Amino acid sequence: MAEQTLDEPASVDADLTLYRLQGCPFCERVVRTLEDLDVSYHSRFVEAKHSERNVVQRLSGNREVPVIVDHNTGVTMGESPRIVKYLYKTYRNRGGD
């Protein structure tokens, strides 16, 4: 059977992958920022149970969401205020049209 590398998002047809929880306001804040900046993203919903979010821990070092993986820059980042700041810095002036 082909090995699946769970830590690498299957689909890289988007600018980034967002690890999120259903109904998590910090995640929604990141979603809103992505939409404002017109950045394409792919959603991965993880378990609500904190102790079972090992996929997030492997990526970011802890089990907090949201976490983004930016396929353009290779950046993996947690903490929504930091993510929002990063997204503005990286994507605000993209395209410019």
Added chain:
Amino acid sequence: MRRKVTELEATDHVETGEKAPDFTRPLVNDEFWEDTALSDVLEDGPVLLIFHPMDRAFPTTYVYNALKERSILSGPAQVVGITISTPYDHARTIEDRGIEAIRGLYSDPKNEVAAEYGLAHDLDGMEGIEEPRLALYLIEPDRTVAFDWVAEAWPQFPDYDALEDALEAL
């Protein structure tokens, strides 16, 4: 011959030799769920696609227990289930059944994929709910169906020996 409890009506379902319809639905594994196309999974090799009743139904439990006992979960095909249960139900089922080796369980609450494959099954007396009839599809990477088994009665369990022969012939 197995005694058939309730005969199901004949259905014009997808068969061996035909092209399996592609679809995209949230695919749940033991860690997360995300939109995934069947064709994306097929890029990693052949797929055993299992249409089954809702997660807590006993036929579903029996099918995954049988696949585990026969080591089909770690065989030459990636095992993928699909039913109308939610991603949360799927996550719990993967844990409860100990089937972490599975590639994933698709969540299709509207039963649209089963309808496209000709496998929709009404639940008697339950307005607004239908689910797939039990069916197995072994699908080659180019989406050709190499083997199919579709229930003709309810309940009825798959011909696992025939499935194992088909897996060996891959």
